[in-house]
Amino acid sequence: MTTRKRLPRPVAADWAWQLRGACRGTEEAIFFHPDLERGPARQHRDDQAKAICARCPVIVECRRHALAAEEPYGVWGGQDEHERRTLITRRRRARRCERSLRG
Numbered sequence: 001m002t003t004r005k006r007l008p009r010p011v012a013a014d015w016a017w018q019l020r021g022a023c024r025g026t027e028e029a030i031f032f033h034p035d036l037e038r039g040p041a042r043q044h045r046d047d048q049a050k051a052i053c054a055r056c057p058v059i060v061e062c063r064r065h066a067l068a069a070e071e072p073y074g075v076w077g078g079q080d081e082h083e084r085r086t087l088i089t090r091r092r093r094a095r096r097c098e099r100s101l102r103g
């Protein structure tokens, strides 16, 4: 589940990028896997979503949001759940390391 405290303030300007997303009007099911989807079917659906993201004018904003909010599901900003989780884990480790170095 998305962590609410990480979401941007409920100010329209903070969410305006979503109005320009290339995914607007597309089938939401392309971006979010159904229960128990695995293997080639999942890879194919993720690839379709990423192809849409690749031509999206707000891919940077979308990816930044998804990483900040730690969106647990779906393709956001051209990244699937696994890719996002990997980056979030690395970022947490880096922060812990920085804190421990500061003492």
Ligand code: SF4
Binding pocket: 018, 020, 021, 022, 023, 024, 031, 052, 053, 054, 056, 057, 058, 059, 060, 062, 063, 075, 076, 077, 078
């Ligand atoms: S980057 Fe992908 S998920 Fe994000 S707004 Fe654009 S098309 Fe939609």
